[in-house]
Amino acid sequence: MSESVEMYLVMTALLRSAPDQPVPLSLLASKLGVSQVSANEMCHRLEERGLLSYQPYKGVTLTPDGEEWAQRILSRRRLWVIFLVENLGIDPEEADTLACQLEHITSERLVAALKAFLERDPEARSSINRTPQPLTACTAGMRGVVATIDVEPAAAAFLAQQGVVPGADVGVLAVGIDGAVLLQVDDYQVALASALAGRITLAAGSAAHTARQAAWRRCSAFWSCVRGEAPPCPIESVADESEVAALARR
Template identity: 45%
Template sequence: MGSEVEISGNVEMYLATIATLQIAEQPVPLSQLAEQLSHSPASVNEMCRKLVERGWATYQPYKGVKLTPEGTALARQVLRRRQLWETFLLERLGADANEARAFACYLEHATPDDLAQRLAEYLARPEPVPATPTVDASRCAPQRLSNLISGQHARVTYVTINDEVASEFLCAQGLTPGAELTVLAVSSDGSLLLQTAVRRLTICQELAMQIEVLPFSITNHSAVPR
């Protein structure tokens, strides 16, 4: 069932994060999942409901969420792609560990199975992710731009906007996948003042909620122009 449904980067991150938090197949408390992903409890509840509906997870009241065999298989595919890209960036391009991890978390959501297979062959087939992954998901968990606070830096990983006018606006402002930004201020109504490589701009909370970003520390990246 799940393989026939298009899986967004956000869903993939939830699956991978749950997989990394599960210990001996015990349910993961939703509060722990929310803290790990820096998402609101309401957002976590909604996403877990969708995972259950698709057959990728089960939910036990007062205990938490646990992946089904199908959900575990999908999570391992995501973690496998992350592992391949991190290996490639570290061993072949000489990237530092933090940079490799951040880019691998971005690339894992944009890598089709055939490309992952070719990458594995190029790297002489690194060992696959174990049945119980130990990847630190907290180091590379994408979140909604609307969740960021003033002073945070992030890279755009996914845009869910289907409106053509809004998409053209974001493109003109430099808010496209791969773009880096800095949150300069957050107003009381949730709108954000941003600095991108193109310009400084303000976007409303509704628009920010449809942009997925990967926060990073400025000490490990070039600063976004101001």
Template identity: 40%
Template sequence: MYLKTISELAEDDGLVPISALAERLGVSTVSATEMVHRLREQGLLDHTPYKGVALTDDGDRRACRIIRRHRLWECFLTDHLGLPWQQVHDFACQLEHATADEVTEALAVFLDNPPTCPHGNPIPDAEWIVPALVDQPLNEWKPGDRGTITRIHPESILLLDYLAARHIEPGQPVTFTEVAPFNGPLMMQIGDQTHALGREIAAHIYGIRTDE
């Protein structure tokens, strides 16, 4: 769980502060610090005091291995069991740790090697390599930009529930219409509806502009 979470948080911020890691996992800073010490002793991460942690090459490979299992299970639960895309993250968290590599690869073949999970995030390949990402969070877009939502990152049940209730999901066309006055919310046309997105939420919704 720690390695996967560090990998996901590092995508946005590089070094991951221990406080951010603890908050994301719902544990105390003391518990997170103890686990960071153990993982560093195992050669899975580096810790820069007062700045944060980063995965070593070995740690990154192990994280990608877990992420591959997790996102394949999300695809299976959504596509073959019919579970809503906003609910499968927590179930996949439980399954990822009980899945052998042989089962993971059989699952990938059964699913016809999907490139992304239901939330649009890339699935590492069988060599645990993640393709380069070229999308940007919507809070970095400018009024007049238009494109397509690609993914929701990082995934959390509260965020996914909020977005699903508003039909904001990967594949939807999006146009940034304006910024509300006084540093207000970002006004977005998503599908056939207009949404006022807070900047924190917009930072978790990624898209590719049509001019890219």
């Protein structure tokens, strides 16, 4: 199935206000960034394939086959969101945007591999992510809590003035080739030389852990379907703003 077809099915699922409520073609076209004529032609083709049902002057609804496909695509997205947030420390909103792209190129073999990986004990994976590591070993985009600072008193005093103290929530904005690190501390930035950054360790703390748990809760219904632990669950009837925005940009 082409990415274009998948986008029509997913967007129809996200825009509907109820499972059997038609989505107006004008709204569907607007969110997908295509003309209403193009949307009309595509929807008729998908109706011929048994994926959409078109009602004149009302809009389109998903058929059972279309529902199954849309649910499968969105399940892939939830797998990627969980993986990106829990294991790479990516912000959930950014992970949504990336997952929207990845869902279309994810093979069944990769789905199986992601499922197997994510079915490991979440707490065990989180404990690995919370293991402190030097700032020089971190990557841009990571957030966490300063775990230890092993520097001379003068350097410790300088860091304290910048808000870099054990227990502080910080974000890694950039890591240079030479190991220099640019940190986000509250609403300002702190540049650290490699020698200093290497003596500071960062661990996933409350902020990062909360983000992972939020992503997990957001994906829980689809995750249950993917694992076969529950009957096929309905796709969300009301579109999440970040999901619609990400889809509309495609």
